[in-house]
Amino acid sequence: EIVLTQSPATLSLSPGDRATLSCRASQSVSTYLAWFQQRPGQAPRLLIFDASNRAPGIPARFSGSGSGTDFTLTISSLEPEDSAVYFCQQRSNWPPFTFGPGTKVELK
Amino acid sequence: QVQLVESGGGVVQPGKSLRLSCAASGFTFSDYGMHWVRQTPGKGLEWLAVIRNEGRHKYYADSVKGRFTISRDDSHNALFLQMDTLRPEDTAVYFCAKDAGMKGILDYWGQGTLVTVSS
Numbered sequence: 001e002i003v004l005t006q007s008p009a010t011l012s013l014s015p016g017d018r019a020t021l022s023c024r025a026s027q028s029v030s031t032y033l034a035w036f037q038q039r040p041g042q043a044p045r046l047l048i049f050d051a052s053n054r055a056p057g058i059p060a061r062f063s064g065s066g067s068g069t070d071f072t073l074t075i076s077s078l079e080p081e082d083s084a085v086y087f088c089q090q091r092s093n094w095p096p097f098t099f100g101p102g103t104k105v106e107l108k
Numbered sequence: 109q110v111q112l113v114e115s116g117g118g119v120v121q122p123g124k125s126l127r128l129s130c131a132a133s134g135f136t137f138s139d140y141g142m143h144w145v146r147q148t149p150g151k152g153l154e155w156l157a158v159i160r161n162e163g164r165h166k167y168y169a170d171s172v173k174g175r176f177t178i179s180r181d182d183s184h185n186a187l188f189l190q191m192d193t194l195r196p197e198d199t200a201v202y203f204c205a206k207d208a209g210m211k212g213i214l215d216y217w218g219q220g221t222l223v224t225v226s227s
Contacts, residue, residue: 043203043219049208050213055215059143087152095154099155102153
């Protein structure tokens with residue numbers, strides 16, 4: 001089973017700041033990595049698939065990069081509605097599909 | 109637009125069974141694989157099962173293999189999760205999710221239904 005770790009656990013930033021979130025896989029997942037946003041009380045929402053492809057309707061301030069074992073989700077300029085938990089998920093080697101533990105982005 | 113609505117959650121005693129449903133709309137249900145995923149504060153998001161669009165091929169997480177059964181009814185645009193021999197550690201919010209094409213890209217999720225296993 002591929003284990004995903006995310007850092008930092010919590011990110012506290014101000015509106016307009018740049019957010020950089022990291023996801024690391026225990027073995028290579030090529031580019032088969034997705035990022036999700038989950039606001040409180042809501043379902044996860046797909047942001048990025050296959051490392052760098054934005055899902056339909058996702059604002060351009062969200063971007064993904066990386067391959068192999070190291071991946072980054074960047075939010076170029078934080079908006080108040082970006083306050084949420086962000087998860088990564090791999091689809092390289094399954095079953096099972098696995099998720100990271102999440103990074104909480106808090107806006108000051 | 110794509111909508112997924114889970115139902116069937118509730119409080120159940122350990123060892124008992126529960127059947128979750130997921131009503132799908134806004135897309136051609138029979139064309140897509142579907143997943144169940146659960147979430148707990150302690151373990152985060154845990155993928156449980158996927159069923160291919162044809163309904164014959166099903167895959168499970170080890171933690172639920174032999175206890176949970178995923179199924180679908182394409183005539184009613186519905187996905188199911190039969191959960192047997194429930195344990196307290198199965199307490200979670202259960203989500204159904206659509207696959208973009210049986211590729212493990214979970215592009216739409218329902219709002220979830222809470223299952224509590226407790227005596």
